[in-house]
Amino acid sequence: MAKYLLLKHYRGAPAPVNDVPMDRWTPEEISAHVRYMHDFADRLEATGEFVDGQALSPEGTFVRYDGEGRPPVTDGPFAETKDLIAGWMVIDVETYERALELAGELSAAPGAGGKPIHEWLEVRPFLAAPPTITE
Amino acid sequence: MDEVLLRTLTPAVTGVLVRRGADFAAAEDAVQDALVEAVRVWPDDPPCDPKGWLVTVAWRRFLDAARSDASRRHREARVEHEPAPGPVQEGDDTLRLYFLCAHPSLTPASAVALTLRAVGGLTTRQIAQAYLVPEATMAQRISRAKRTVAGVRFDRPGDVATVLRVLYLVFNEGYSGDVDLAAEAIRLTRRLAAAIDHPEAAGLLALMLLHHARRPARTGPGGRLVPLAEQDRGRWDTRLIAEGVGVLQTALARDRLGEFQAQAAIAALHADARTAAETDWVQIVEWYDELVRLTGSPVARLNRAVAVGEADGPRAGLAALAGLDPALPRHAAVAAYLHERDGDPVTAARLYAEAARAAPSLPECEHLTRQAARLNARLRG
Numbered sequence: 001m002a003k004y005l006l007l008k009h010y011r012g013a014p015a016p017v018n019d020v021p022m023d024r025w026t027p028e029e030i031s032a033h034v035r036y037m038h039d040f041a042d043r044l045e046a047t048g049e050f051v052d053g054q055a056l057s058p059e060g061t062f063v064r065y066d067g068e069g070r071p072p073v074t075d076g077p078f079a080e081t082k083d084l085i086a087g088w089m090v091i092d093v094e095t096y097e098r099a100l101e102l103a104g105e106l107s108a109a110p111g112a113g114g115k116p117i118h119e120w121l122e123v124r125p126f127l128a129a130p131p132t133i134t135e
Numbered sequence: 136m137d138e139v140l141l142r143t144l145t146p147a148v149t150g151v152l153v154r155r156g157a158d159f160a161a162a163e164d165a166v167q168d169a170l171v172e173a174v175r176v177w178p179d180d181p182p183c184d185p186k187g188w189l190v191t192v193a194w195r196r197f198l199d200a201a202r203s204d205a206s207r208r209h210r211e212a213r214v215e216h217e218p219a220p221g222p223v224q225e226g227d228d229t230l231r232l233y234f235l236c237a238h239p240s241l242t243p244a245s246a247v248a249l250t251l252r253a254v255g256g257l258t259t260r261q262i263a264q265a266y267l268v269p270e271a272t273m274a275q276r277i278s279r280a281k282r283t284v285a286g287v288r289f290d291r292p293g294d295v296a297t298v299l300r301v302l303y304l305v306f307n308e309g310y311s312g313d314v315d316l317a318a319e320a321i322r323l324t325r326r327l328a329a330a331i332d333h334p335e336a337a338g339l340l341a342l343m344l345l346h347h348a349r350r351p352a353r354t355g356p357g358g359r360l361v362p363l364a365e366q367d368r369g370r371w372d373t374r375l376i377a378e379g380v381g382v383l384q385t386a387l388a389r390d391r392l393g394e395f396q397a398q399a400a401i402a403a404l405h406a407d408a409r410t411a412a413e414t415d416w417v418q419i420v421e422w423y424d425e426l427v428r429l430t431g432s433p434v435a436r437l438n439r440a441v442a443v444g445e446a447d448g449p450r451a452g453l454a455a456l457a458g459l460d461p462a463l464p465r466h467a468a469v470a471a472y473l474h475e476r477d478g479d480p481v482t483a484a485r486l487y488a489e490a491a492r493a494a495p496s497l498p499e500c501e502h503l504t505r506q507a508a509r510l511n512a513r514l515r516g
Contacts, residue, residue: 023488023507030505035357055497 003051003092003126004099006106008119010058012083017118018111025112036109044091044102055087090126099123139322141173141185142256148189149253150228157197159235160281163253165197170256229254230330233323234293237301238284245280246301247308252277255319265314298327299339299395306343317347328382337386338396344379345402348372360502364411376406397426416446433463441469449477467493468503475510484510 022030044050062076089106093099103121111117145166152162169192173185182188236250248266251257257265263273306320321343328336352366361367383399400422408414423439426432436459444452452473459466471486487507494500 022504023484023491024511025508026512027505027509030501030508031357031359034359034501038357055500057495058492 001092001094002096002099002128003090004096005122005124005126006089006091006099006103007122007124008086008088009122010084010086013120013122016107016111016120018113018115019117020112022111029110029112029114032110032114037106040106040109041089044089049091049093049098049102051090051092053087053089056085058084058086060084096125099125138174141170141177143322143326144186144189145170145256146229146232146254147186148193149232151190152193152197153231154228155194157201158285159253160278160285161197161200162193163281165193165200166256167252167258168196169193171258229326231293233298233327233330235284235287236280237293237298238287239294239297240283240287241280243301243304245276245283246297247304248273248276249280249284250301250323251305251316251319255323257314257319261314265308265316295331295333295336299324299335302327303339303395306346317343317350321347334386334389334391335393335395337382338393338399341379341383341386341399342395342402344375344382345399345406348375348379348406354498358498360498362502363405368409371406376403379403380406392425392429394426394429397422397429401426414445416442420446433459437463437466437469441472444473444476449473453477464493464495465490468499471503471506480510480514484514 022033025033041050041053059077061074062078063072063074066073091099091102093102100123103123107119107121108116109119148169149159149162149166152165153159157165166189169189172192173189177185232254233250236253237246241249248262251262251265252259259274259277260270262277263270266273302320302324305323306317308316321340324336324340324343328340348371349363349366351372352368352370353361355361379399380403383396383403386396387400401419404415404419404422420439420442423435423442426435427439437456440452440455440459443455453470456466456470456473461467461470467486467490471483471490474480474486475483484507487503487510491500491503491507494503
């Protein structure tokens with residue numbers, strides 16, 4: 001088994017095919033979308049492939065160390081930041097192909113007009129622990 | 136076996152061990168061991184005196200632990216001599232534990248974890264699951280908390296307000312994992328309210344009961360939030376409401392008003408309305424005035440603006456909102472609601488979308504986005 005992070009972006013990914021902001025959908029379309037996401041996670045739990053899923057607030061702050069005895073420097077949020085993560089799902093699957101297959105299903109979540117959003121999700125493999133047997 | 140019944144014995148048993156000379160941290164560990172043993176043994180061999188059984192087993196565990204710790208030989212000599220079981224002031228023992236676990240030297244998260252374990256008798260694993268953190272993390276939080284209160288003298292009266300705040304936090308965490316924290320908070324608050332004569336303890340119990348009564352109606356399919364006005368009131372738990380109102384009335388009769396009683400009074404007025412339209416908003420505004428007077432809380436002022444909007448019309452609500460900091464959580468959502476009622480769907484839709492972006496939870500974000508979508512669809516059509 002190998003773990004993969006499926007990343008959803010507010011910004012930074014190429015534009016989806018069905019590119020309509022959510023507050024321009026109908027309330028029923030939003031409900032259908034939410035239901036699809038719940039069902040997807042439930043299904044992965046049932047197959048033993050779900051690890052974690054979280055959504056993030058769009059507001060974030062950059063922070064860095066500013067030297068001994070000083071409080072950390074904060075900056076942002078930056079409206080022009082190219083990349084903005086909306087949330088993630090971690091899956092634990094047999095193969096890379098399975099990870100792609102599941103990301104494809106997640107990207108097919110229904111959006112405006114009840115049609116799939118075709119949004120771009122980023123699939124990132126986790127770096128694993130080193131193997132015990134090396135020769 | 137009734138696990139809750141078993142857990143209700145936890146604080147009293149811990150109290151007995153502490154009174155016999157065990158320090159709190161060791162006593163608490165020993166009682167946890169005894170609880171685990173009880174879960175294993177009782178189904179086949181139920182004791183006739185459950186509490187006596189737990190005290191005996193926990194005390195033995197404590198002695199074993201103390202003996203195995205060579206560096207504590209002097210303490211061993213002290214505790215080896217097991218005192219005869221004397222009269223037990225159970226209520227006092229339990230109360231002391233409440234105060235200790237909510238001690239002001241603890242952070243809120245530590246106080247919550249320690250209360251759930253030492254007073255509530257939950258296992259570290261259950262508490263970790265409820266708060267969605269790894270078990271090892273919760274175990275560390277609890278042992279740090281125990282170290283923090285290690286030097287606290289066990290016989291000083293504590294501050295009821297801090298205990299109430301901890302129980303309020305537990306209740307508000309709601310339901311995740313296999314432990315129902317809201318029900319657990321009610322159980323612990325019920326015992327506290329029975330053990331001390333304090334109108335605010337009763338007020339908090341009433342507040343919890345009245346909100347818990349609405350829980351079945353508060354979420355729809357897929358965890359969708361259902362606002363108060365749209366809830367199916369037939370699904371409210373009338374038994375809990377009756378109990379909550381009874382507890383509140385007794386507390387209010389004492390004429391020592393506090394914030395929990397005021398909040399419970401507002402919840403009781405909502406519970407009292409058969410339909411949303413029958414809600415007595417004028418009285419609710421009066422209770423919010425009391426709440427603002429008692430707490431000065433900006434959140435109370437924000438909620439008051441909603442009530443004013445219902446009682447005196449959306450313009451009055453917007454006027455009440457005008458003086459408040461727009462950075463307040465849920466400010467945009469309240470403004471959106473009042474603007475929609477004031478016949479300005481364009482502003483309302485914009486504010487709902489803004490509120491969705493700032494929403495602190497996913498269900499709220501979805502709910503607010505749905506509100507924006509509803510208005511935008513109407514504006515298009």
